Amino acid sequence: MTIKCSIVPVTAYQQNCSVMVCEQTGKAAVFDPGGDIENIEAAIADLGGSLEVIYLTHGHMDHCAAADVMRKKYGVKIIGPQKEDAFWIDKLPEWCKMTGFPHAEPFTPDQWLEDEDSVSFGAQTLSVKFCPGHTPGHVVFFHESARLAIVGDVLFQGSIGRTDFPKGDFDTLVNSIQSKLWPLGDDVTFIPGHGPTSTFGHERETNPFVADTRFG
Template identity: 50%
Template sequence: MSPPAIRAVIAPVTPLQQNCTLVWCAKTMKAAIIDPGGEVPRLMGALDQYGLTLEKIWITHGHLDHAGATAQLKALTGAVIEGPHRDDAPLIAGIPESGARFGMPDARSFEPDRWLDDGDRVTLGETEFEVYHCPGHTPGHVVFFHREARFAQVGDVLFQGSIG
C-alpha cells in the first residue's frame, strides 16, 4: 500500500465553531486552508506546527463563518483563492455587513483568483481535487473531493447517503 497522497486536520473557528480544514499534499507539504472563517493567527500557527507552505485558499461558499478571514489570510500569505462558484459573489460582497452583525468586525469581502464551476479540477502540490457545484445552501456552493483519499470537504451541504 502506498502512503496517502494527502493529509488533513480540522480546526473549528469563529464564534460559530465552523469546521475549517487544513489539507496538504504529503509529498510537497503544500497546503490549502478550506473555509477560513476567522482566527487567522491560529491557522498560521497550525501551518507552522506541521511545517506547511500555504499554496491555496479554497472556499466552499460565501457565508461569513466560512469565508470571513479569506482577505486577511490572502494579505498575509499571497495564497491563491479558488472558489466558490460565481453565484456566491453577492454573498461575498455582503461579508463585512454580516461580520458587523455577528461580532466579527474584521471580516472583509474579497475577489477570488478563480471562480469554480462543476467539473473543474484544482491542484495542490502534486495532487488534484475534483470540484462539484452543489447549489442549495447557497447558490454558489462547491464541494472539494479527492477520490483516492475519499476526502470530501462539503461545507454546509448535506449529502443523502455517501459519496466515495
C-alpha cells in the same frame, strides 16, 4: 494516503477550517478560513506545510472572512466558490455588523469554480462538485484517492445545511446531496462545516433528511 489533514474549529461559530498538506511537496491548502488565523497557521506548521492556496466552499462569513487577509499576507490565491455566491462576499461587512462578527471587507476570489472543475496544490488534485441549496454558489471539494470530501455546509452528521438564508432552497440542497455526493461512494469520509466528521454511507442510512429510506 498522500495527504495530511487537520480540522481547525474557528470563530464563535466553531466552523471547521480544514488544512490539507501534500506529503510529497509540503504544500498546504486551507479550506474555509473564517477567522482565528493564528490557529490556522499553527495547524499548517504542525503538519510541516507551507501555504499555497485558499479554497472556499461558499461565501458565508464564518467560512471566508479571513480569506483575503491570508491571501494578502501569504501572496496566494483564493479559489472558489461558484460565482452565484458573489453577493454573499460583497455583503460581508453588513453581515458581520448585523451578527457581531469581526469585521471583514468584501473581496473577489482569483477564480470562481464550476461543476467538475479540477483544482490542485502540491502534487494533489481535487475535483469540484457544484452543490447549491444552502447557498446558490456552494461547492464541495473531493480528494478521490484519500476518499475525503470537504463539504462545507451542504451536509452534516445527522443533518443538512440551512436553507432559510437568501437564495437557499431545500429541494435544491437535497438534490445536490443525492446527485453529487452519494455517487462518490459510501466509504467517503466528509468534513462538514460544523461538527464531527461522518461518511456518506452512514448518512444514507441514518440522516433523517436524506436517508435512502426517506425516499422509498
